[in-house]
Amino acid sequence: MYTPRRRAKHAKKKGPLHSLRVLIVFLFVVAAGLGFGYIFAAYQSLPPVSNNMRPAVSSQVFDSHGRLITTLHSDQNRLPIDINKVPANLQNAFIAAEDNRFYEHIGIDPIGILRAIVTNLTNRGIAQGGSTITQQLAKNAFLSQEQTLKRKVQEAMLALEIEHKYSKKEILEMYMNQIYFGQGAYGIQTAAKTYFDRDVNDLTLAQCAMLAGLPKSPNYYSPFNNLEEAKSRKNVVLDQMAKYGYITSDQAAEAKNADLHLSHNKQTAENSESESFIDYVSQLVAAKYGDDALYKEGLKIYTTLDTEKQHAAVQAMKNLPDNYTDKNGLTQPQGALVSIDPRNGHILAMVGGRGQDSFNRASMAVRQPGSAFKPFVYMTALQDDMTPDSTMEDKKVTYGGWSPQNAEKSYSGTMTLRQALAHSVNTIAVQLADKVGTSKIINNAKKMGITTLVEKGSTNDNNLAMALGGLTRGVIPLEMASAYGTFANKGVHVKPVAITKILDRNGNVIEDNSSGKGEETRVLSEREAYEMTSMLEAVIESGTGTAAAIGQPAAGKTGTTDDNKDAWFVGYTPAIVTAVWVGDDTGAHSLGEIYGGTVPARIWHDYMVQAASSDSSDFSVPAGMQKASRASETKSTASEKKSTKSTTTKEKSKQDTPQGKQQAARNNKNQ
Structure with a gap:
């Protein structure tokens, strides 16, 4: 039995707990009231169910000059x-x-x-x-x-x-x-x-x-x-x-x-010269705002497309050969061209095929790059204290039972890195990759926008065959153009940009990047970027890419895969970088006598003589450096010419068999 004193003491102990309970109940009532108030307000503004559709407004897409490209119905x-x-x-x-x-x-x-x-x-x-x-x-x-x-x-x-x-x-x-x-x-x-x-x-x-x-x-x-x-x-x-x-x-x-x-x-939706680019932009907008916003909300989408350059790209791609018609009614080979301003990442032109289907090969096709991947190897060597004038020996080398071969299965002895890259010498590319480490090359390529490299798993790209473009998956033309833009932009990679501004149906700004550029990443020093450019200029001046010469400063690289299933030319001037890919959609058929230095180089040439005609400036030389002189350094000896066959018509990179790739991977892991 409690005494009065004990009861008083007990009551005193319960005082704070009682107050806490009252506070909790009070807060719950307030929260419930606010919640019901919010729900009631939402209910009051509900549209009547009998009104079965918001009025739909078509969206419009504009080019870089504000000219209407298309209306998305x-x-x-x-x-x-x-x-x-x-x-x-x-x-x-x-x-x-x-x-x-x-x-x-x-x-x-x-x-x-x-x-x-x-x-x-x-x-x-x-x-x-x-x-x-x-x-x-x-x-x-x-x-x-x-x-x-x-x-x-x-x-x-x-x-x-x-x-x-x-x-x-x-x-x-x-x-x-x-x-x-x-x-x-x-x-x-x-x-x-x-x-x-x-x-x-x-x-x-x-x-x-x-x-x-x-x-x-x-x-x-x-x-x-x-x-x-x-x-x-x-x-x-x-x-x-x-x-x-x-x-x-x-x-x-x-x-x-x-x-x-x-x-x-x-x-x-639109059957025009800009179809591939419109599809690319549409996917970007739909992924961010939804399909209904794209097709029903009356958006005004301002883009980076230059319609004059786009027309030049479409005309250049008409030079694709007609080898055969596949079971889907498509003419093979197909091709892709994508052009970017390396200074701000703006996509200037994009062609994703012949226009016979809606598959955008410029932004979606993942294909083997062949020797077009070699610049990633050479740039890593420059970061490893080598120079374009450093020499290496073109000779037979073996890694774990795999011996990479040149196109003519012969060797030319000592040469500079500039000569080796200009004539796409396979043995030296592999030796360089072994010297600097494949992981460094992969990291550089990733910093430059290549997203398709495989680094983990039983089959991956961390092996020496990667130096010759023998990749697990491959690369995308858009990303290759963006990556090469790093060299043109003095070592700074700029992420591709397709949209500069979007307005809603009432003219309100949804997003605005009209005065900016893509995300930037410093990958190379200005000196290293200029050295790479001077080496890639030699490719066009006296190497495998002479068919791409446009009569003004330009640099680039050819690429051809085993059995000629893919052929590339990726190159740039100070203001425009362009990637051209040609190949059979299925990857099962050879291109025949098509190499990176033939059809792709000519398509690149035909586009760039139009697109780059208004800017014939030279590549700027970093402070403390002199403009590279390449005439004597790239002059091939008779034996070198025999080895590379001045491979403007035969750059073919006999880079790797599946067995060779696996052996290179095993060898690399053991080093």
Whole structure:
């Protein structure tokens, strides 16, 4: 039994705890009030569900002079279709890919949200966002694409209201008629016509899965832009359909291997000289702001494209030879050209192929560079206290059983690094890589914008075959042009830039880089960059790239891979750097008598005599240095000419076999 004193003492102890509880309850009530107030305010500004679409405005793309290049149309290309005409496979494919609990939830799905959080945190299975099909319809039909809490609250409210007013079938019908599928196609009927040239009710299971996979990223997963990724996404959808019991595992396996029968009469959004560049810019904008913003929000996109240079690039690429027509109706070989201002990274011109398809080889094709990769080796040697006048011996060398060979399988003895690079001597490139270390070469290439190098795994690029361009994956033309721009820009790499400014439909600035440049990285000293330029000038003056000479200061490098499957010329003046690639799309066919010093060099020449005509300035000489004199230093002896065959017509780099590459890798690891 408590005494009065004890009770008083007990009451005194409980005083602070009681106050804390009151404070917590008070704060909870305030927070709840604010939350309900916020939700009520969001509800008050909801658009009526009967208003089924925000007015769409086409976006416009302008060149570097502010001239209109093209208009990106939005939902004019839409053919609505009744849900009863949509095959079950297509309906189920969308549900499996986007919202497998569609027929169970009430518009929002707490279970799906929790599952998505767990999936994304544990990185198991396919990444999920948690938004239901009804929420996506609400967002696309009634709301903007801004990522705010208010918009998410309104999206959920509208989803609940839509579910109350419409049946599940009606919601699914509106959703499939609303969404964007790429290539200017809105709605499933238009998409079926665009990609397969058939009506929705005639689609195969494989085609249904392909369409259902597109809305996640229509530009990226379009089979016209990126066929392999589109097939991979299609297979994910088929796996989801099998997982949820819409099809059997055997049906999924059969559909994965089925022919898609893509339309050969596909129409792109814009059929102009600037198509590749427009596609590149569109992907950048869509990745950052979404497809709806790109095609429906009336953006004004100002770019770095120079239409005069773009026209010159298109005309130069018409010099591609016509070897044969492949099974897809494309003329082979294909090619790519990309041109950049090395001082600010601005992309001036871009051609991604012959214009027969929408695959942008300038920004997406990953191809073997051959000897065009050698400058990364030589620049690393310059950083290792060597100079263009340093000498090495062209001789037989062996690394772990691998002996790199020159084109004519002969050797020319002692020569300078300038001579070795000018005539693309393989043995010296490998000796240099062994001397300076392959990891340093890879690091330099990465600093200069090459993103495709493989550094880990059982097959990687950290081996001596890399010195001759024998890479695990390859390189991208856009990145090669950007990398060579480091030499032209006195050792500073500038990341490529395609967009200078974007305005919204009301003229408000969304982003502005009009007075700036791409991200800069100092890679070489000015002295080292000038030494590299003087060596690469020798390539054009007396080496493998004489066909590229344009009558003004220029530097560059040829590249040809084993069996002549890829041929390159990458070169620059002080103000323009340009990469040209020629090759068979499949990589299975030889180019015949095409080498880096022939067709690519001539295409580069034809473009640059137009593009660089207004600026014939010489490369600036760093303080404390004298302008390099190359006439006597690059003059080949008779034996050197025999070795390289003055390889303007035969620069062919017999760099590596798979066995040789593996041996070089093993040897390098043992050093």
